[in-house]
Amino acid sequence: MPENPENSRTGLSRRHMLTVGGASLLATAATTAAAAVPASAAITTRASADPSTDGTPEQIHLTWGNDPATSVVVSWASPGQAVRPRVHIGERVIPAVERPYTDGMNGETTYTYHARIHHLRPGKTYAYTVTAENDANADDPFSSTFTTAPEGRAKFRFTSFGDLATPNTAWVLSYGQSAYAVGAVESFQPLFHLLNGDLCYGDLNPMVQPEVWRDFGNNNQSSAANRPWMPAPGNHEIEFNNGPQGFTSYLTRYTLPSNGLPQFEGRWYSFQVGSVLFVSLSADDVVYQDAGAFVAGPAALVPAASTGNEPIEPGTSFYINGYSDGEQTRWLEETLREGRRDPSVDWIIVQMHQCPCSSSKTGNGSDAGLRAAWLPLFDRYQVDLVLSGHDHDYERSFPVRGFDHNVGTVTATGATVDTWRPHPVTTVDSGTFDTSHGTVYLILGCGGTSANLDIYGVDAADGDTQARVFIQPNRPIPSPTPGAYGRVGAQATEDAIWSAKRDTATGYGIAVFDVDPGSRSDGQTSITVTQYHALGADPVNPTTGAKGAPTADYTVFETFTLVRPRGNGEGD
Numbered sequence: 040m041p042e043n044p045e046n047s048r049t050g051l052s053r054r055h056m057l058t059v060g061g062a063s064l065l066a067t068a069a070t071t072a073a074a075a076v077p078a079s080a081a082i083t084t085r086a087s088a089d090p091s092t093d094g095t096p097e098q099i100h101l102t103w104g105n106d107p108a109t110s111v112v113v114s115w116a117s118p119g120q121a122v123r124p125r126v127h128i129g130e131r132v133i134p135a136v137e138r139p140y141t142d143g144m145n146g147e148t149t150y151t152y153h154a155r156i157h158h159l160r161p162g163k164t165y166a167y168t169v170t171a172e173n174d175a176n177a178d179d180p181f182s183s184t185f186t187t188a189p190e191g192r193a194k195f196r197f198t199s200f201g202d203l204a205t206p207n208t209a210w211v212l213s214y215g216q217s218a219y220a221v222g223a224v225e226s227f228q229p230l231f232h233l234l235n236g237d238l239c240y241g242d243l244n245p246m247v248q249p250e251v252w253r254d255f256g257n258n259n260q261s262s263a264a265n266r267p268w269m270p271a272p273g274n275h276e277i278e279f280n281n282g283p284q285g286f287t288s289y290l291t292r293y294t295l296p297s298n299g300l301p302q303f304e305g306r307w308y309s310f311q312v313g314s315v316l317f318v319s320l321s322a323d324d325v326v327y328q329d330a331g332a333f334v335a336g337p338a339a340l341v342p343a344a345s346t347g348n349e350p351i352e353p354g355t356s357f358y359i360n361g362y363s364d365g366e367q368t369r370w371l372e373e374t375l376r377e378g379r380r381d382p383s384v385d386w387i388i389v390q391m392h393q394c395p396c397s398s399s400k401t402g403n404g405s406d407a408g409l410r411a412a413w414l415p416l417f418d419r420y421q422v423d424l425v426l427s428g429h430d431h432d433y434e435r436s437f438p439v440r441g442f443d444h445n446v447g448t449v450t451a452t453g454a455t456v457d458t459w460r461p462h463p464v465t466t467v468d469s470g471t472f473d474t475s476h477g478t479v480y481l482i483l484g485c486g487g488t489s490a491n492l493d494i495y496g497v498d499a500a501d502g503d504t505q506a507r508v509f510i511q512p513n514r515p516i517p518s519p520t521p522g523a524y525g526r527v528g529a530q531a532t533e534d535a536i537w538s539a540k541r542d543t544a545t546g547y548g549i550a551v552f553d554v555d556p557g558s559r560s561d562g563q564t565s566i567t568v569t570q571y572h573a574l575g576a577d578p579v580n581p582t583t584g585a586k587g588a589p590t591a592d593y594t595v596f597e598t599f600t601l602v603r604p605r606g607n608g609e610g611d
């Protein structure tokens with residue numbers, strides 16, 4: 040089997056070359072990465088202090104509590120251990136819970152804090168401050184506002200993208216667009232934002248993961264401290280030596296709605312805003328693709344001595360397929376069944392990182408493991424919309440329901456194979472789609488990372504759109520370089536008859552969703568979706584080769600409308 044062609048293109052040293060699905064990257068080696076840490080990684084900290092005793096809040100961000108109408112969580116970190124960390128809201132003082140962890144690669148300890156705020160009123164705006172006894176800004180502590188979700192059927196706006204990274208280009212896959220992307224969220228003033236995985240690519244910067252997360256958190260703070268940002272874990276949240284699935288950096292920074300499963304809290308969850316049930320999933324549990332932390336070699340990856348962890352040998356990848364042993368899928372089915380039975384729910388929107396329907400040519404493509412595991416459930420319970428990231432571009436499917444079986448082709452042999460191709464219920468791009476008849480899939484991996492992937496597959500024989508599909512795991516295999524390993528890309532192709540729209544102009548953008556619950560008299564609900572894109576932001580235009588640059592200028596790419604009847608609780 041050939042090595043991923045992307046791996047063969049670079050003439051650079053292969054030490055610690057890591058593969059991002061279809062794209063591969065040369066991660067900095069352990070020694071050079073440590074030297075690459077900027078003298079000061081702090082972006083928004085307003086006062087300096089001895090880091091070991093500095094309890095100044097930074098990386099401040101909000102998430103919904105279990106009920107977004109009445110509960111919000113304020114989370115943050117500080118350079119050192121905070122003394123009496125707390126949130127003030129009016130007369131209320133809410134103590135924060137400390138959740139520290141020590142990175143399993145460089146041995147640094149990060150202190151995070153989480154204050155759960157309950158008993159809020161729906162649809163109200165609250166001012167809050169975050170501080171501690173050893174807050175260097177104690178005389179003028181960080182303050183902002185947030186707004187709770189409305190009660191019952193109400194109009195609201197949310198936004199979404201994935202694959203954000205940080206603006207600090209010292210880090211692999213980081214890029215300046217990451218800052219403008221956060222600004223774009225703020226410019227649309229959504230009630231909340233969905234961040235669809237691959238948050239900052241800490242795993243591709245394995246000896247400086249806490250520093251990458253810090254830059255990520257400080258970049259996001261300008262929006263995430265004002266409105267909840269709700270994340271899903273992606274393949275790049277999987278880090279060596281950081282917990283059973285590698286999610287410790289992620290889980291330590293976020294407090295998310297409970298899924299009722301103590302051993303899996305934070306990995307998947309649901310919450311309801313207005314008449315929309317949001318379901319956030321951990322797709323690494325079911326995808327075939329192996330795209331987590333990886334040591335390509337030929338050198339081993341050597342954790343800092345203080346961690347006591349052994350060198351990680353070339354050819355090692357952190358593959359977590361099946362980690363929940365079916366628990367997540369059982370939870371998903373129960374959650375969807377209850378959602379469709381609930382008369383207060385009109386819409387079900389799923390957020391996850393990897394893609395059931397991507398025709399990216401240079402990215403990862405689609406994953407049949409994901410399709411087989413979850414799409415039958417999305418069909419059965421009429422999931423309206425599925426938001427992903429993973430491929431760094433924008434693509435929209437027609438509404439799909441059911442499958443066209445045995446219509447794929449194994450790339451290496453030409454043999455026919457079942458890719459579980461989703462079946463479009465229409466191929467007329469009318470601009471209005473009734474999602475009670477079929478689920479619409481959006482790829483929104485258009486956040487801010489440096490690797491734009493806005494080039495899409497075409498069948499050379501007939502000019503039809505074509506998708507690459509993972510039909511089996513792609514575990515590491517020896518590469519032509521002695522002692523080094525690679526991971527192949529998707530093994531099959533299919534005609535992507537489900538693909539309705541692809542943004543070939545840029546890999547950067549943000550989706551804005553305006554939910555209108557309608558009125559009882561017309562019985563219809565709608566979500567107007569507008570994709571804004573950042574023309575010229577691609578570091579290199581994949582078609583012309585022209586160099587671009589980060590830009591704050593987001594303009595409309597397309598608008599479409601989803602409609603469905605109001606829920607009546609008579610679901611399956």
Ligand SMILES: [Fe+2]
Binds near residue numbers: 275392428429
């Ligand atoms: Fe990804």
